[in-house]
Amino acid sequence: MTILLIEDEEATARRLRRMVQDVEPTAVVVGTTVSVEESVEWLQTHPKPDLVLMDIELADGQSFEIFNRVAVTSPVIFTTAYDEYAIKAFRVNSIDYLLKPVKEDDLRNALGKLQRMREALLEQPDGLKASLASLLQKMAASAEGNSASPTANAGQVYRDRFLVKQGQRLFSVSLDEVAYFFSRNKLSFLKTRDEHEWMVDYTMDELSAMLNPKRFFRLNRQIIAELRAIDKVNLYFNGKLKVGLRPVFDEEVIVSREKAGEFKSWLGE
The missing domain is CATH 2.40.50.1020 (LytTr DNA-binding domain)
Structure with a gap:
């Protein structure tokens, strides 16, 4: 498994790399980026990783901006110190959402969840291909800046x-x-x-x-x-x-x- 680590705190990044090796010894962290700009450039110039571990609060803004700038078709596990971002994280198709400081058991469970999802997809005819196509479409929609749909959601309460x-x-x-x-x-x-x-x-x-x-x-x-x-x-x-x-x-x-x-x-x- 190849992993891109997006984290602007050096100590946290080192800890996550060690934790990944402990939980999944075959995993390889192929890149570490610290900002929205650097992450967009990396994703545009490298083969897509099998997984992205993504901090939400980066030095130059929130990592959700990355989805507005480049198509992210890899599964994502978000990490953050603030649970207020949970709903927004799952709007961009994250596999899981881990609160800092990330615990080893939580990371292990998240990687296990990803593996189970992959196995379930591969058991279906063309399951992985269909899933990736669907994920790409959803990410493209998210890249529009999460713009409001022209039709209001039933039951949604809006600010006045x-x-x-x-x-x-x-x-x-x-x-x-x-x-x-x-x-x-x-x-x-x-x-x-x-x-x-x-x-x-x-x-x-x-x-x-x-x-x-x-x-x-x-x-x-x-x-x-x-x-x-x-x-x-x-x-x-x-x-x-x-x-x-x-x-x-x-x-x-x-x-x-x-x-x-x-x-x-x-x-x-």
């Missing part, structure tokens, strides 16, 4: 207001006041229709899961816009779309060719 801070004062902003959410320098903000900007304590991925997809659409990794904030849409090169927002956003807002069809369908609902 956000708490923001102004100096020492906290107050609530209703979604009826929000034109769009945007990210800048790894921070997230909301912009109201009357052009006030407030920082919000959520990532763009987390916001996507909180917002009603009938009202909000993730145009790209940087912008989630409310329907009424779409001022104009123009054709752009290579099948992309250029979107004008109201209030005006200070950078070009481009919808990728892959998302253009979904966006047009959302506009026409």
